[in-house]
Amino acid sequence: MTTVAEAQKSIISQAKSFGEETLPLEKALGRVLAQPILADRDYPPFNRSTMDGYAVQAADFLDKKLSQLQLVERIHAGSVGTQEIHSGTCSKIMTGAPVPLGADAVVRVEDTQETSGLVTFNIETIRVGQNIAKQGEDAQSGQEILSNRSVITPQVSGVLAVTGNAQVTVARLPKIGIISTGNEVVSLGTPVQTHQIRDSNAWVVRGFFHSYQVDEISTTLAKDDKAVLQETVAGFLADKDIIILSGGVSKGDADYVPEILQLLGVQQIFHRVRIRPGGPIWFGTTPDGKAVFGLPGNPVSVQVACKVFIEPYLRTCLGLPLLSPLWLPFSGNRTKKTPFDEFFPCELIIHNGQTGVQAVRYNSSGDIAATAKSDGIVLQPAETEQLADNAVVAFYKW
Amino acid sequence: MTTVAEAQKSIISQAKSFGEETLPLEKALGRVLAQPILADRDYPPFNRSTMDGYAVQAADFLDKKLSQLQLVERIHAGSVGTQEIHSGTCSKIMTGAPVPLGADAVVRVEDTQETSGLVTFNIETIRVGQNIAKQGEDAQSGQEILSNRSVITPQVSGVLAVTGNAQVTVARLPKIGIISTGNEVVSLGTPVQTHQIRDSNAWVVRGFFHSYQVDEISTTLAKDDKAVLQETVAGFLADKDIIILSGGVSKGDADYVPEILQLLGVQQIFHRVRIRPGGPIWFGTTPDGKAVFGLPGNPVSVQVACKVFIEPYLRTCLGLPLLSPLWLPFSGNRTKKTPFDEFFPCELIIHNGQTGVQAVRYNSSGDIAATAKSDGIVLQPAETEQLADNAVVAFYKW
Numbered sequence: 001m002t003t004v005a006e007a008q009k010s011i012i013s014q015a016k017s018f019g020e021e022t023l024p025l026e027k028a029l030g031r032v033l034a035q036p037i038l039a040d041r042d043y044p045p046f047n048r049s050t051m052d053g054y055a056v057q058a059a060d061f062l063d064k065k066l067s068q069l070q071l072v073e074r075i076h077a078g079s080v081g082t083q084e085i086h087s088g089t090c091s092k093i094m095t096g097a098p099v100p101l102g103a104d105a106v107v108r109v110e111d112t113q114e115t116s117g118l119v120t121f122n123i124e125t126i127r128v129g130q131n132i133a134k135q136g137e138d139a140q141s142g143q144e145i146l147s148n149r150s151v152i153t154p155q156v157s158g159v160l161a162v163t164g165n166a167q168v169t170v171a172r173l174p175k176i177g178i179i180s181t182g183n184e185v186v187s188l189g190t191p192v193q194t195h196q197i198r199d200s201n202a203w204v205v206r207g208f209f210h211s212y213q214v215d216e217i218s219t220t221l222a223k224d225d226k227a228v229l230q231e232t233v234a235g236f237l238a239d240k241d242i243i244i245l246s247g248g249v250s251k252g253d254a255d256y257v258p259e260i261l262q263l264l265g266v267q268q269i270f271h272r273v274r275i276r277p278g279g280p281i282w283f284g285t286t287p288d289g290k291a292v293f294g295l296p297g298n299p300v301s302v303q304v305a306c307k308v309f310i311e312p313y314l315r316t317c318l319g320l321p322l323l324s325p326l327w328l329p330f331s332g333n334r335t336k337k338t339p340f341d342e343f344f345p346c347e348l349i350i351h352n353g354q355t356g357v358q359a360v361r362y363n364s365s366g367d368i369a370a371t372a373k374s375d376g377i378v379l380q381p382a383e384t385e386q387l388a389d390n391a392v393v394a395f396y397k398w
Numbered sequence: 399m400t401t402v403a404e405a406q407k408s409i410i411s412q413a414k415s416f417g418e419e420t421l422p423l424e425k426a427l428g429r430v431l432a433q434p435i436l437a438d439r440d441y442p443p444f445n446r447s448t449m450d451g452y453a454v455q456a457a458d459f460l461d462k463k464l465s466q467l468q469l470v471e472r473i474h475a476g477s478v479g480t481q482e483i484h485s486g487t488c489s490k491i492m493t494g495a496p497v498p499l500g501a502d503a504v505v506r507v508e509d510t511q512e513t514s515g516l517v518t519f520n521i522e523t524i525r526v527g528q529n530i531a532k533q534g535e536d537a538q539s540g541q542e543i544l545s546n547r548s549v550i551t552p553q554v555s556g557v558l559a560v561t562g563n564a565q566v567t568v569a570r571l572p573k574i575g576i577i578s579t580g581n582e583v584v585s586l587g588t589p590v591q592t593h594q595i596r597d598s599n600a601w602v603v604r605g606f607f608h609s610y611q612v613d614e615i616s617t618t619l620a621k622d623d624k625a626v627l628q629e630t631v632a633g634f635l636a637d638k639d640i641i642i643l644s645g646g647v648s649k650g651d652a653d654y655v656p657e658i659l660q661l662l663g664v665q666q667i668f669h670r671v672r673i674r675p676g677g678p679i680w681f682g683t684t685p686d687g688k689a690v691f692g693l694p695g696n697p698v699s700v701q702v703a704c705k706v707f708i709e710p711y712l713r714t715c716l717g718l719p720l721l722s723p724l725w726l727p728f729s730g731n732r733t734k735k736t737p738f739d740e741f742f743p744c745e746l747i748i749h750n751g752q753t754g755v756q757a758v759r760y761n762s763s764g765d766i767a768a769t770a771k772s773d774g775i776v777l778q779p780a781e782t783e784q785l786a787d788n789a790v791v792a793f794y795k796w
Contacts, residue, residue, distance in 0.1 A: 025586065029605055043766050045592055050696075050762060052650040076622065076652050078581025080593045094650040096582050096695060098593045109649050138765045145767040154605025154704075155770040155796060158598035158697060161586045162766050183476025184494050188423065188559045194443055195478045195496045200556035207427055207552025224474065251507050252450035252492035254474050297494060298448075299556060306552075326724075327752040354725040354790045364448060367536045368441050368560050369543040372553040392752045398553060 002270045003382070004341045007283070008312055010269050015316035016289045018241060019172040025160055028152050030213040031170040032318045037146035040163050042136035046098040051131040054090040054112055054119055055081075055103035058128045061121070071117050075100060090119055099132050106131035149319040171318045176209050177236030178202045178219040181229065181247040181257065182297055187221055200368065201246040201295075201302045208306040212314060224254035233292075234264055241290055244310070247297030250280040257294045258282050266292045274340040274382060277301040281309065298366050304343045304377060307396050325379070325394035331358040334380060334387040341382050345374035346395060357395050374398070401780070402739045405671045405681070406710055412667065413714035414687045416639060417570040423558055426550050428611040429568040430716045435544035438561050440534035444496040449529040452488040452510055452517055453479075453501035459524045469515050473498060488517055497530050504529035547717040569716045574607050575634030576600045576617040579627065579645040579655065580695055585619055598766065599644040599693075599700045606704040610712060622652035631690075632662055639688055642708070645695030648678040655692045656680050664690045672738040672780060675699040679707065696764050702741045702775060705794050723777070723792035729756040732778060732785040739780050743772035744793060755793050772796070 002010075020034040049055065055075070060066045069090040075081040081091055081100035091100050092114070099106065105126055113120045139145045145163070150156055152170070160168055180199045186192050187199050202219040209217055218240070222232040229248070236243045248257035249271070258271055266284040271294075273281050278301035282294030291313060295305045312322050331351040336342055346357040357378055362370040376397040380387050387393065400408075418432040447453065453473070458464045467488040473479040479489055479498035489498050490512070497504065503524055511518045537543050543561070548554055550568070558566055578597045584590050585597050600617040607615055616638070620630040627646070634641050646655035647669070656669055664682040669692075671679050676699035680692030689711060693703045710720050729749040734740055744755040755776055760768040774795040778785050785791065 025601070026604075029608055044764060045595065048764065050764065052648055052653075074651065076581060077650075078583070078594060078622070092651070094652060095648060096580060096595075096645075133762050133764050138761050139767055146770060150770070153770070153796060154602045154609070155701060155772075157605045158602040158701075159766055159770045161601040162596050162598040162697075164586065164590070164596060166587045182494060183474055185476070188562065189564045192562070196476060197443065197494075198560045198562060200560040203423070203559040204552045204556040207555045210427055211552070224476070247494075250450055250493060252475075253472065253490070254492060255450075299560075303553060303556075324746075326746070327748060329752070348722075348724070350725060354727070363536050364531050366442060366446065366448065366531050368557055369537055372544060372548070372551070372557045374553075398551060 002273045004273055004275050004308065007270055007273045007309065011283060011309055011313045012316045014269065014285050014289070014291060015313055017171065017319065018174045018317060020169050021172045022167050022169045025157060025166055025168055028168050028170055029154070029157055031152050032320055033146065033148060033150045033152060033156070033168060034171045034319065035169040036144050036148045037160060037163060037165065039139040039141050039143045039145050041141045043138040044133045044135055047135050048133045049093045049095055049097050049099055049106045049131060050133050051106055051108040052095050053093060053106045053108040053131060055085055055093045055099050055106050056090045057085055057087055057103060058105040058126045058130070060087055061123065061126045068118055068120050071114065071119050073100070104128050151320065173212070173214045173216070174241035174314075174317065175216040175239065176214060176218070177240035177243045178205050178217065179222050179232055179236065179243070179245045180219070181222045181224060181245055183224045183254070185221055185247070200299055201297065204299065204303055205244050205246075205306060208310065209314075212318070224248065224256065226256050226260060229256055229260045230264065233260060237264060237266070237286060237290060243290065243292045244295065245293070246295045246302050249282045249294040249296055261292055261294065275304070275308065276338050276340050276342045278305050279340065281305055283309070299368060300345070300366070300371055303371050307377060307398070308343065323396070325396050327392050328395050329354070329356040330378065330387055330391045330393045331356050331389060333389055334359060336380055336385050339382060342380045343377040344380070345371045346376060346378045347373070348375045352390070357393065371398070400668045400671045402671060402673050402706065405668055405707065408667050409681060409707055409711045410714045412683050412687070412689060413711055415569065415717065416572050416715060418567050419570045420565050420567045423555060423564055423566055426566050426568055427552070427555055429550050430718055431544065431546060431548045431550060431554070431566060432569045432717065433567040434542050434546045435558065435561060435563065437537040437539050437541045437543050439539045441536040442531045442533055445533050446531045447491045447493055447495050447497055447504045447529060448531050449504055449506040450493050451491060451504045451506040451529060453483060453491045453497050453504050454488045455483055455485055455501060456503040456524045456526045456528070458485055459519070459521065466516055466518050469512065469517050471498070502526050549718065571610070571612045571614070572639035572712075572715065573614040573637065574612060574616070575638035575641045576603050576615065577620050577630055577634065577641070577643045578617070579620045579622060579643055581622045581652070583619055583645070598697055599695065602697065602701055603642050603644070603704060606708065610716070622646065622654065624654050624658060627654055627658045628662065631658060635662060635664070635684060635688060641688065641690045643690070643692045644700050647680045647692040647694055659690055659692065673702070673706065674736050674738050674740045676702050677738065679703055681707070697766060698743070698764070698769055701769050705775060705796070706741065721794070723794050725790050726793050727752070727754040728776065728785050728789045728791045729754050729787060731787055732757060734778055734783050737780060740778045741775040742778070743769045744774060744776045745771070746773045750788070755791065769796075
């Protein structure tokens with residue numbers, strides 16, 4: 001049976017780009033840059049005062065031991081000084097204004113007194129370059145300042161704005177089809193009988209894709225009936241880039257998903273992985289590169305599969321690096337229950353004065369509320385029979 | 399001068415709810431629940447088989463040492479068995495189906511052989527309750543399963559769906575007005591002269607609020623001109639719940655923001671905090687409870703202020719607990735530059751085999767690209783002169 005690492009490698013090798021599109025910056029938050037961003041000019045673009053104060057020649061203090069200078073001009077941010085600074089003179093300058101010619105330091109206003117055009121300085125020392133952000137010190141014109149394939153966070157959006165990118169080219173997002181299978185499953189809004197359950201898997205998968213700004217998401221239910229399933233999957237194969245099924249992949253008499261997928265020309269890459277929960281997962285692709293994930297029907301299995309399998313696929317398609325887990329100390333003890341890699345829901349806690357993780361109460365892979373109260377999942381690898389208190393573990397945030 | 403902790407306390411004490419609204423679940427991702435969620439029935443709602451297999455009486459194996467049982471029925475998920483199980487009989491049962499009356503264990507299909515209505519079991523042991531998720535074991539009808547004021551994550555949306563909440567009551571979001579002040583600031587899309595810079599602060603603040611799903615956000619520029627500033631702020635005060643200004647709060651000749659705000663009836667709660675970067679921050683409220691944050695104009699100051707001051711305010715308004723930092727080991731050494739609390743951009747790294755943080759290259763509070771390459775900020779508290787390698791520090795993720 002396939003290991004988790006092998007399964008991830010197979011999945012990633014099938015990833016493909018969905019193309020690119022150009023958007024106005026205000027629509028691009030959370031999207032993935034598909035162009036490198038170069039500095040359009042030096043940053044700072046000029047020698048900028050970082051303080052409200054006086055622009056001076058440092059040598060007037062260091063060499064000539066002056067303590068009073070003649071004021072020649074006031075320079076506000078957004079304007080340019082017209083007077084060159086010579087020995088014995090200074091200009092008042094505001095934060096963000098260009099340092100005038102001849103000046104090589106700014107003394108902050110708190111250390112001065114200005115009276116009738118004369119400025120008295122109460123300073124012990126001064127440094128050439130003091131309180132000046134030098135032209136080009138952050139980035140030089142033409143230098144790459146954001147790499148292709150950055151997520152457009154609030155911080156990145158600020159950099160895009162300052163460098164004049166009103167339009168940005170981003171990775172196009174896939175169209176998603178989600179099919180929840182099972183005769184026992186009814187949709188939200190439908191009356192539910194005792195032996196039935198309302199679908200939650202489609203909501204969780206939808207939420208996962210939504211966190212990558214994917215919003216072209218169709219969801220539907222399918223009964224455990226070969227003809228119904230075949231028609232539903234065929235409809236989505238015609239139209240979607242990624243199809244996620246839940247249920248119907250295990251060993252039950254009505255588990256038709258693998259059979260129907262192969263009938264429809266989806267080539268199986270693997271079926272069953274050495275993982276708990278979620279072992280019966282099926283993965284395959286169509287000749288034109290669409291990906292189909294057949295997940296087990298249990299809610300926690302679906303959530304683990306999103307993090308462990310679907311997220312690496314999606315990130316690779318978008319050109320993003322895989323997410324690294326946080327390596328944190330574990331609080332508690334845990335004995336493995338199977339010979340497989342086991343993932344279990346955990347919460348972040350303070351453990352011996354630093355951030356650690358501990359397991360949340362969790363009955364079974366059907367436990368509806370356990371993961372909602374957890375911060376993510378921790379891996380107990382196949383070869384680690386016992387997780388001891390304080391062992392460093394891989395934590396994957398939801 | 400106010401400490402960071404005092405400033406945060408003052409800000410939080412001014413927080414107020416923006417009300418509540420009811421939304422369809424598909425519009426509620428990322429919003430904050432304003433109602434507790436109770437289990438509408440037991441979960442699981444019936445004794446559910448967690449495996450494909452055979453429902454049996456455990457005593458047939460434990461006491462009577464049988465190894466072959468007569469098959470009386472097949473029960474698919476979504477249907478209900480009609481035959482009670484007695485000694486010597488079993489029903490085939492699929493994952494998710496209700497366990498029939500009389501049965502107290504399920505043997506997985508892998509450990510059986512079925513021939514002509516007789517099932518042979520190859521098992522060494524069996525346990526009462528094996529492979530059965532017992533009715534109510536996850537949650538009992540009426541029990542609170544999600545607290546008021548949970549963020550609706552994908553996991554939470556799954557719980558809301560399964561419990562039948564097609565409509566949910568959530569915290570209403572504030573209307574935001576963002577004013578970037580300064581004669582040197584031009585907006586994206588406008589030609590920029592050498593001594594000017596394009597606005598980035600409004601984009602960063604907008605992105606921060608967007609991460610809480612706030613989308614009623616107006617942004618504008620204002621020159622360093624008292625009349626212009628007064629008119630702009632007055633317009634936003636009439637219409638917005640929270641107003642964020644950047645620039646104009648320090649000691650420059652054109653720093654009119656505090657004066658104009660007080661003129662317009664915004665009562666100052668504090669001006670200047672013992673923090674770097676971002677010390678000159680101003681905070682006040684109107685008689686009807688609107689909050690006004692006057693931030694310094696430097697990009698990094700604005701970003702730090704979003705995390706340290708605006709986020710605690712917003713979360714308290716929405717009813718969310720404050721975010722806890724991650725307490726992680728620091729890699730490197732850092733000497734304090736001021737007597738204040740200092741925040742500096744850091745990235746997550748692997749340090750001595752576990753997750754730690756290290757400072758990113760960072761020239762000044764105007765460095766446009768430094769924070770875009772960082773994962774968050776670390777606090778070096780006022781009283782910690784030296785951060786030593788491996789010291790545990792508070793890390794706030796962007």
